[in-house]
Amino acid sequence: xxxxxxxxxxxxxxxxxxxxxxxxxxxxxxxxxxxxxxxxxxxxxxxxxxxxxxxxxxxxxxxxx
Amino acid sequence: xxxxxxxxxxxxxxxxxxxxxxxxxxxxxxxxxxxxxxxxxxxxxxxxxxxxxxxxxxxxxxxxxxxxxxxxxxxxxxxxxxxxxxxxxxxxxxxxxxxxxxxxxxxxxxxxxxxxxxxxxxxxxxxxxxxxxxxxxx
Numbered sequence: 610x611x612x613x614x615x616x617x618x619x620x621x622x623x624x625x626x627x628x629x630x631x632x633x634x635x636x637x638x639x640x641x642x643x644x645x646x647x648x649x650x651x652x653x654x655x656x657x658x659x660x661x662x663x664x665x666x667x668x669x670x671x672x673x674x
Numbered sequence: 675x676x677x678x679x680x681x682x683x684x685x686x687x688x689x690x691x692x693x694x695x696x697x698x699x700x701x702x703x704x705x706x707x708x709x710x711x712x713x714x715x716x717x718x719x720x721x722x723x724x725x726x727x728x729x730x731x732x733x734x735x736x737x738x739x740x741x742x743x744x745x746x747x748x749x750x751x752x753x754x755x756x757x758x759x760x761x762x763x764x765x766x767x768x769x770x771x772x773x774x775x776x777x778x779x780x781x782x783x784x785x786x787x788x789x790x791x792x793x794x795x796x797x798x799x800x801x802x803x804x805x806x807x808x809x810x811x812x
Contacts, residue, residue, distance in 0.1 A: 638699050638700045639781075639785055639788045640791075640792060641700070642699075642700040642702045643788050643789045643792040644796070645702065646711055647792055647793060649715060650711060651718060
């Protein structure tokens with residue numbers, strides 16, 4: 610019976626610690642998400658207007674090789 | 675006693691798997707975020723010349739500001755101020771929307787500071803960014 614009183618608060622403490630972990634801000638994932646959005650917002654006008662440009666440029670590169 | 679230990683371990687395992695799941699990703703594929711992205715991208719095309727010339731700089735709190743008004747013709751200044759205010763409005767809304775979409779409105783400040791770092795880190799050569807209280811040209 611003694612042990613129950615010891616274990617219960619311990620379990621409570623552990624649980625609250627886990628809740629803390631659970632709402633911890635995922636900085637690495639947020640950084641990745643930010644980079645993705647920044648890429649889209651700052652992409653050059655040509656890139657946005659003509660998405661077919663890049664493959665053509667790649668093909669040209671291969672031709673010159 | 676054994677039962678207690680087993681229960682504790684179970685609770686621990688559950689909590690950790692929940693934590694990993696929650697931390698795995700930041701949701702940015704929501705209609706709100708997509709709309710703000712498009713609006714930010716469209717206005718960036720108008721703002722870019724001013725960023726290239728150094729008239730507009732990137733602030734340490736994830737926004738834009740007029741850095742050198744004297745390099746902008748008087749007639750264009752009002753329009754530029756309007757552009758910056760609108761862009762900052764969208765940026766603020768973006769940070770708020772990402773926090774909200776991930777179920778943690780209180781993350782807005784952290785998301786803003788991550789964005790502030792990344793905008794500055796990825797600024798194009800020639801752009802001016804706030805760093806350590808002063809302006810630095812990339």
